[in-house]
Amino acid sequence: MSRFRTPPPGVPAILAAAAFAVWLGAALLPYYGFFIDELYYVACSSRLDWGYVDHPPLSILLLRFSREILGEGRLALRLPAALAGALTVWLTARLARRLGARGLGQGIAGGAVLAAPIFGVLFGFYSMNALEPLVWLASAAILVEIEMRNEPRLWLLFGAVAGIGLENKHTVVLFAAGLAAGLLLTPARRHLAGRWLWLGAGIAALLAAPNVLWQVAHGWPSLEFYRNADLYKNVRTPPLEVLFQQILVTSPGALPVWIAGLWLLWSRRDGILLRHLAWIYLALLGLMLVGQKSRPDRIAAIYPLLFAAGGAALDVAARAPRWRWLRWSVPAWLAAWGLLLAPMGLPVLPPESLAWYMRLVGGAPQMERGEGKRTPIPQYFADRLGWERLVDDVAAAVETLPAADRRRAVVFAQAYGPAGAVEWLGRKRGLPPAYTGQNSYFLWGPPPDPVDVAIVLGDDERRLAELFEEFELAGIHECGSCMPWRNQMPIWIARHPKVPIAKLWPSVKHYE
Template identity: 40%
Template sequence: MIRRSDVQSERFYDTIALLAVVSGKFLLHVGVNFSGGYGYFRDEFYYLACADHLAWGYVDHPPLSIGLLWLSRTFLGDSLPALRLLPAIAGALVVWWTGLIACEFGGRRFAQVLAALAVSIAPLFLAIHGFYSMNSFDHLFWVLSVYILARLIKTHNPRWWLLLGFVLGLGLLNKISMLWFGFGLTIGLLLTPLRRYFLTKWPWIAAAIAFMLFLPHVLWQIAYDWPTLEFMQRAASLKMVLKSPLEFFGGQILGMHPFTLPIWLSGLYAYFGFKPLRRFQIFGWIYIAVFLFLFFNGASRDYYLAPAYPMLFAAGAIVIEQLTRYRRRPWLKPLSLILLLIGGLITLPLVLPVLPVETYIRYQAKLGIAPSSEEKTALGQLPQHYADRYGWPEMAAAVARVYQSLSPQEQAICGIFIENYGEAGAIDFFGTQYGLPRAISGHNNYWLWGPGEASGEVMIHVGGNLTQLQQIYTDVRQAAVFTCEYCMPYENNLPIYIGRGLRQPLDEIWPLAKNYI
């Protein structure tokens, strides 16, 4: 007879083991962020600028992550460790709930730890949880939705639908791609006995809750003539590198780490071929539906499917745990954990800035890995997720020197036009120490914010084409060139111009500056 105290003791040690993995993941990110981590990432400057303009939507994302950033910045400031605390917490919670999902599926301590460790060492999760963006919260909303759905299946309590609707609504308010989960959920319901719920009120109430939470953003889209649709269409055609289905599948293997492949493939199989998990078959259909949608899309990035993997890791870890118990292969337990740790250490420098940059470049070359990009841009010595962290303070200082070369009268009316939101956000962030005016740009939400107080009579242009600028101004001269060894090539040897005498009023030519991409 199993005593209740023994069960409680087992659960306590299960929790301690899972917390050890969660803590390791969290402390790794915190440590890297306190070390400086190569600096702020391009998109982080843009999100900080968005947090200065709170709204129910933005051209390229819904508002929730920006609202959270505003709260974080208000109470913690905008230092690198403070800025990246929330994604580190979100990443740790993804690991935690992955372990809990394995527990809901009937997994014991080893399965919970194995599933959590697989998420922890996956390169895509490490990279995305290492800087501020809506993607870390997207992972969290997915894994929460999976956990809630697992509880619904286990308990047969339809009230779990209410919480699921709430989480899906928040997920949509964070990132529109949460619709992919809704798509997969619908397919999964139709293809499993859970379709019976369509004859009840509960999923419809859940859908209504999600829609009502998402409604403010929909109204914002309507008010601004659906800018996100234009952004998505232009980004897919002009920015994203088209991938073959095989390239996308290969990206999944690398993004989740090759050493975890047996785990998530076992998990996908388990939902259909492993009797203890067949009642959770809906999760297999969710993965297949979303995978096929992205697989044949052509313009899908590798990380789009990342939030679907924790539910596969949870199921796959149970399969491996069963192998160790019933096939008498206890050596599989330590071997699995050790292999994941070793594999994670090998790929860690590729996704988190744990090495000095010169050492990283040598390490990358020794592994035989060339920098790659999912965008139509040339690369330098570093992959884009590292190159986009270099040169920002120096760029702001270079612009400040040009600004300070102007007379006080010209400084009073000078504007600063920037080609992209990363550069504009960096000028806004670092420019305050030099007394620079806020940057203006045609890129995404910067275009919606408009030209501000700039008149166009005197304008500093960072980047751009001299011939085109001469058509806009009566007088244009190159005042400086910004150089940066490790940044993206299109931001190295970047000319900085001063334009005087706008040929047309700024408000008349501003519509031509729009660049949703």
């Protein structure tokens, strides 16, 4: 009687499982809570639409599904992010195999993703950024297949993936711009003369149309958001520091991997022309250098492509007798740097220990301009602290109100994080509805008039005197190692607005 045996899992599957376990396990550790943006995205997922001020709808729709299935805890947000990361690792290793890597090269490629601090951050909490590397890598893998199979009809599939990506995050446009440069500057320009590329572009445009129509209907709010972010949030960063940050967040251990990958894409000599893929990275890096961008994560999604190509290049090199030392030195180098920099990307240290670690490695970079934006620990950790305490403090203020005032009170916040915390985490406490003028909260509108009693978070006495007949300090919110702009936040009880809130609402809008 014949016996059927399940084939052993390959390197891509093993690496993906390991990455999923690491990222999800770290994300569920008790040191940190929900990230500020997660609170806002939950609010968005309670108001499904074809668009939002600062992002398209796809990631929000997926979050709604996750909440419906997994409930309202951290797992509903962290599991999809870790799963997207695992799929990215799997596809990176698979692409390395497609480019000629055996087990060693596949392990190097997938291991480089796992070892990079930036991917520990991106896959450690829920956002559209967790899906972006997978979209970009899938798009790049299709471009590789177009050349290796000489199959231009795959441009249709590329268009479908790009269109779906545009419904996740508008930065697919940057990938497309880099690709356009690569096509124009290399022999791959032959595709511009065929119909398949343009049909694929049509598919992408069709899939992106719902969000574009939403943008038109709402006055192109995302363009205003991106303009404000560049004007008021970006810290102008010298080109050398931009380059240093790219090396740091992707891990110095991975530097030889992606350099080898860039070289392979640029110089492959077996008749398969992939130089236009190298141009995608070079164009994106050029934009970062010229624009002096302070956010190294802006082009992080392109690195899995370079890791895949680098894994293939190093694998082939290690087959030569004189380069055999690469078989152990590259994995060891990657692992050593991955362990050394793990606390930079994974929430494995409590805030006090993390602050000590960050001082040891040179301090936490300031990623955004503005008062209260510099912290001893990275912003992506500091903004996971203090939310439950804020809800407690707001609840304490509400409890001082007479029963009649509680029923008609509202909460006004300066930003979507506090508003989202009160709305979502405060729901089980019976807190009043929360409002803010930031991003999509502004489009969702003001509370219905009349508003007689408001809990105001973070405003100053001068502003309150302009808006309300009466106000009193109800408490001071403290959140330890959180972002400084939230620490020592006053909580006010204000009564009797001097002007109807609906009339004031246009003045509170801020897209950033």
